[in-house]
Amino acid sequence: MARGFADATADRAACPCGSGAKLGSCCGPFHQGLMKAQTAEQLMRSRYSAYALGEIEYLIASHPEPDISIQKRRRELRINSRQIRWIELEILAVECGGIEDCQGTVQFAAHFIAAGQRRCLQETSLFQRRDGQLSGDWLYIRAL
Numbered sequence: 001m002a003r004g005f006a007d008a009t010a011d012r013a014a015c016p017c018g019s020g021a022k023l024g025s026c027c028g029p030f031h032q033g034l035m036k037a038q039t040a041e042q043l044m045r046s047r048y049s050a051y052a053l054g055e056i057e058y059l060i061a062s063h064p065e066p067d068i069s070i071q072k073r074r075r076e077l078r079i080n081s082r083q084i085r086w087i088e089l090e091i092l093a094v095e096c097g098g099i100e101d102c103q104g105t106v107q108f109a110a111h112f113i114a115a116g117q118r119r120c121l122q123e124t125s126l127f128q129r130r131d132g133q134l135s136g137d138w139l140y141i142r143a144l
């Protein structure tokens with residue numbers, strides 16, 4: 001699918017993950033399927049910016065939840081993206097999850113506004129590569 005002017009403009013905006021890089025050279029290529037996250041932290045950041053930007057299909061693809069239908073997940077993520085405005089991500093700690101690892105954890109604080117209130121979600125997330133193989137894509141598994 002051809003990408004329009006609006007996308008090109010978005011690519012030049014600061015990436016929501018707070019890396020200081022522009023979206024087009026940070027999390028954007030992951031959302032568009034042009035590149036794969038190489039580390040657990042990259043996947044964490046790109047999932048946060050996917051929440052911030054409403055990239056629902058990316059959120060579904062990077063977090064297996066076989067017991068919940070895709071339709072239900074889409075519906076819930078759409079509601080979530082209407083009700084929550086994500087404002088800042090802080091990465092607090094990273095353990096493993098590098099290019100030579102098959103598993104890792106990322107501890108983060110994600111700041112958001114919901115119902116007019118500023119809030120913070122703190123979580124240590126577990127990430128694993130698909131099928132436990134070094135060649136597998138990084139996936140978000142669950143909160144620890």
Ligand SMILES: [Zn+2]
Nearest residue numbers: 015017026027
């Ligand atoms: Zn980013």
